[in-house]
Amino acid sequence: MTPDTFDALRGQLLDAARTFAPTTGTAADASDALAGILSGIVDDVDRALAEELEIFPVCHHSPASALAMVRRLREKQPKVVYLELCEDLRPLLDELRNCRLPVALQAFASDLDGFPPGVGPLSVVAPITEASAEYQAIAYALDTPGVELVLVDRSTDHVFQWLPDEPAESARPAPSDGDTDANADIAERAEEAALHGDAVGIEIGDLRPRFAELEAHLLHHGKVRHWSEWWDQYVEQPLTGADYDAYRQVMVLIGSLFRRLRPSEDERVSRDEERERYMWTRMREHLAASGADPADCLYVCGAYHAASRVEQFGLASDAPYEISPRTGTRWLYGLIPSSHSAIEAQFGLASGSVSIAAATWSKAVTRFRDTPFRLDGQKGTAKRAKRAALPPPSTPAPPVADRLSGFLSSPPALDGLDEAELLGWCVDIVRLARRNGYLASTADAIAVFETSVLLAGMRNRARPTPYDFQDAAVTCIEKDVVPGRRDVRHLCEILLGGDRIGQVGYEALPPLARDVYDRLAPLGVDLEKRTLQRALLDLNANPELTGCSDLLWILRRLLPEDAVRPIMGERRLGERSIQESWDLAIGRHQRSIIELGYEAITVEQVLEQRLRRTVWDPKATAAVALGAVEDAVLYLGGSRFAAELGARAVELLSAERTVDDAPEVLRRIRRLLAYYRATEPALPEWCEAFVTAGYAHYCTLLPTAFVDEETGVRQVAAMLGFLFSMESLALALGCDRAQLELAVLQSHPEAPAKVALLWAARSQLGLLPMAELRERCDGLLANPLVVPSFPMYLSGFVQALEPAPALAPFVVELLSKAFARLPDAVLLPWLPKLITTLRDQAGELVPVLVREAGRTFPAALPALDAFVPPWLGRPSGAAKARPGVAPVGGPVAELLAGHRAACDAVAALLGCDGGWQEIAGGDPGEAGALLARHPETATAVAALLGR
Structure with a gap:
């Protein structure tokens, strides 16, 4: 040149x-x-x-760039292709032939070394589509003998080294520039848009103004809604058929314009310049090491970087640049599925723009009869024509002429209206709309056609673009409401190509994912399909499917909730289903399975590592550790690993200074003890250690928990529940009951609910007789000053059913007295609180109260009028017993007389001898004397039997 x-x-x-600016003052x-x-x-x-090294500027996912790349590769046939992509992703490119595009190259790291704590896990993705210049260069280089493909961009480790201090913020997908109010089908497409997760996106050629005012100016004067449409109209379409020189000059011009108009405070400026220094240094190193001729090389980079002004630019530069070393982080690499919507969400493109670009690419390839490059064995939905043989290498091109002057000064060539194409769109969108519930007709098709032409004319376009057609369809077909799940804008995207979703082939999967596919093969379902599939397992008839069942339960624990969902069957401690039914969406969650492969070789190892990390986390609690023990028993079945986690649970419990998790601890340890007692000859050592440590721990904290205002009644009740329910085991293991008695005696709560809980605990220990407890509660109801707070006392007694379930009759008695005696002003506001408390904090205690109430109150409505509660004493007409003599009449005497054999047997067991008397009178004997000494017991038995 x-x-x-x-x-x-x-x-x-x-x-x-x-000419257009003044020559004086600030304007000058x-x-x-x-x-x-x-x-x-x-x-x-x-x-x-x-530049001596030919630079090929591109824009990401641009059909014009892809077409220019195809033409230039066939003409130049370079021996070395330098590609702007993370250099450590190079081994993944060979696996692209085993996948169906679009897919994304991924680098993942969870164990970080050299990065600030709390920023992991770190992930980088680089999506690849067929309608992109980078894929054409990759396909050419990998399938052409003698061609070397060299990635020259900074490594994924440097990506995060150069990010600001908040990498998680930078990893979030950029906001879309589309009209979000018009996108009604968000829920359906959210899953596909989230295929990349929160990974940092790497793209080749980010051509978008970094000056908000400039972008707004271009959109306003271009009469378009978003940047993707502006780019398609003013750059993509004019360059699709342009020659190579015009393409290069225009792309570098745009890159330079956006580069020079960027804000000076943009933090990305320094990172972009570092990348450019990095890439030119790597290319000079490779040329020096390989001895390649720069004339046989091609440097593919974003147009933004083609206009670089760093001192390291060009092969002639000798400016030094030292590449910083990588950190000690171990990066894992793989391929994950991608989709058009995921790419749009990642890079802030308008909804449907990548699908429209793919349709434009297919149409341009047919129109210009270009033969794109495609990897041998590449999976796809349609057969492609056999690749044309490469022509002989061309002679060096003549000096490049100035093509910018003509391109900038002449108006764009206006393509004529393709009526057949537009009519086909209009007919198809009406047909598609009717299938989705819209009342569309032929008149709507005509209206869409005319409106598309009208909108194109208003926007200075002779030929309606897909964006014009989309706006016209929304205007003419979509009325007030969307009848189905898809709005018209989404239907247009489906019509113009749809959201294509890629898939990673079996050969390109990590070992863990292949192991999952192999182990689930006996189910007979196609795991690669993205549709929901049902798997039925009869484990009695087909015991060989037990391994599949075990794996599905582990995947249920590791994967998202809707990836593996049980319809029938459950897995609990000590229980196994004999029949199971599963809904499987493994093909839809292939990315999640692939990322499991970054952690271990099998899913069992992944679960074991995660459980171990969970219990050793600095924020782990005893309840979390017990949950990990339960998961280890359920899914891994190993006593050694469960014992390791259990020992950690003992350590965590002893170190805790709060009792917030006491209810969860009690629930889990009870379940584990029941399981081990039913399945093992003896309790594991860690269970015994946990009981003894918990007994001492909760005894120590009990007095403080009773008076601490931040400790709830539920937590104190759970502590007492642990102490009382584990008491026999703890005493057998060497604990001292006096420690519990002292803890209770040292407790002096002031809150009414905790006072009631303390009374219940003292009653359970035998320190407070039932008669005295009843007297205290009756005194509370009789005290007008205490009546407003009596519901809080009652709530404490309800919670006391956890440590003292034998108090259920007394709690039913208190509830009955409260409903009978409390004034409406106190009772009615308290009832909703009682219901919510029982539901949220004592759900497992409600059945105890219901059963006790069922035994206490009459089962039939007619008996309710004559019902006398047991706590009110005998009916007035009943015969009174003489001191020391059993009553000769009434229901007790009738019950005993009617079942003399049973009574004689019980008396014999108790060592009582004596005869029977008739109801008319006589000596009661030793049996009568026994009943006389224990009238409450006889009355309670009679009440239980309905007498």
């Missing part, structure tokens, strides 16, 4: 800057700045195209 190639264009731009300074920018843009284009 001659030095004066762009002198004429440079002069024209400077003259324009002087602005004119000089404008002239400097315009002249600098031309200098950037001249510099990039004059």
Whole structure:
């Protein structure tokens, strides 16, 4: 290229800057700045195209860039292709032939070394689509003998080294520039849009203004809604059929324009320049090591980087640059499925823009009869034509002429209206809309056609674009409501190509994912399908499916909730289903399974590692550790590993200074003890240690928990529940009951609910007789000053059923008295609180109260009128017993007389001898004397039997 190639264009731009700007004051300074920018843009284009190493500027997911790449590769046939992509992703490119595009290259790290704590896990993705220049370069290099593909961008480790201090913030997907109010089908597409998760996206050629005012200006004057539409109209369509020189010059021009107009405070400026220094250093190192001729090389990078002005730019530069070392983090690599919507969400593109780009690519390939490159064995939905043989290498191209002047000064070529194409769109969208519940007709098809032409004319387009057609369809077909799940805008995207979702082939999967597919093969379902599939397992008839069942339960624990969902069957401690039914969506969650492969070789190892990390986390609690023990028993079945986790649970319990998790601890340890007692000859050592440690721990904290205002009644009740329910085992293991008695005696709560709980605990220990407890409660009801707070006392007694279930009759008695005696002003506001308390905190205690109430109250409505509660004493008409003599009448005497054999047997067991008397009178004997000494017992038995 001659030095004066762009002198004429440079002069024209400077003259324009002087003509349209004043020459005095501040405006003159602005004119000089404008002239400097315009002249600098031309200098950037001249510099990039004059470089010895040919630079191919691209824009990500651009059909025009892909077409230009295909044509240039066939013409030049380079021996070395330098590609702007993370250099450590190179081994993954060979696996692309085993996948169905789009897919994403991924680097993942969870165990970080050299990064700030709390920022992991770290993930980088680089999506690849067929309608992209990078894929065409990759396919050419991998399938053409003698061609070397070299990735020259910074490594994934440097990606995070160069991010700001908040990498998680930078990893979030960019907000879409589309009209989000018009996108009604968010729920359906959210899953596909989230295929990349929160990974940092790597793209080749981010061409978008980093100056908000400039972008708004371009959108306004271009009469478009979002950036994707502006790019398609003013860059993509004009460059689709342009020759190579015009394409390069225009792309570098745009990259230079956006680069020079970026805000000076943009933090990405320094990172972009570091990347450019990195890439030029790597290319010079490779050329020096390989001895390749720069004339046989091609450097593929974003147009933004093609206009670089760093001192390391160009092969002639000898400016030094030292590449910083990587951290000690071990990165794992793989391929994950991607989709058009995931790419749009990752890089802030308008909804449907990538699908429209794919449709434009297919149409342009057919129109210009270009044969794109495609990896041998590449999976796809349609057969492709056999690749045409490469022509002989071309001779060196003549000096590049100034193509920018003509391109910028002449109006764009207006394509004529393709009525057949537009009519086909209009007919198809009406048909598709009717299938989705819209009342569309032929009149709507005509209206869409005319409106598309009208909108294109209003936007200075002779030929309606897919965006014009989409707006026209929404205007003419979508009325007030969306009848189904898909709105018209989404239907247009489906019509124009849809959201294509890629898939990683079996050969490209990590060992763990292949192991999952192999072990689930006996189920006979196609795990690669993205549809929901039902698997039925009869474990009695087909015991060989037990391994599949075990694996499904582990996947249920590791994967998202809807990936593996049991319909029938459950897995609990000591229980196994004999028949199971599963809904499987493994193909839809292939990414999650692949990322499991970054952690271990089998899912069992993944679960074991996660459980171990969970219990050794600094924030782990005893309840969390007990949950990990339960998961280890359920899914891994190993006593050794469960014992390791259990020992950690003992350590955590002893170190805790709060009792917030006491209810969860009690629930889990009870379940584990019941399981071990039913399945093992003896309790594991860690269970015994946990009981003894918990007994001492909760005894120590009990007095403080009773008076601490931040400790709830539920937590104190759970502590007492642990102490009382584990008491026999703890005493057998060497604990001292006096420790519990002292803890209770040292407790002096003031809150009514905790006072009631303390009374219940003392009653359970035998320190407070039942008669005295009843007397205290009756005194509370009789005290007008205490009546308003009596519901809180009652709530404490309800919670006391956890440590003292034998108090259920007394709690039923208190509830009955409260409902009978409390005034409405106190009772009615308290009832909703009672119900919510029982539901949220004592759900397992409600059945105890219900059963006790069922035994206490009459079962039939007619008996309710004559019912006398047991706590009110005998009916007035009953015969009174003489002191020391059993009653000769009444229900007790009738019950005993009617079942003399049973009574004689019980008396014999108790060592009582004596005869029977008739109801008319006589000596009661020893049996009568026994009943006389224990009238409450006889009355209670009679009440239980309905007498």
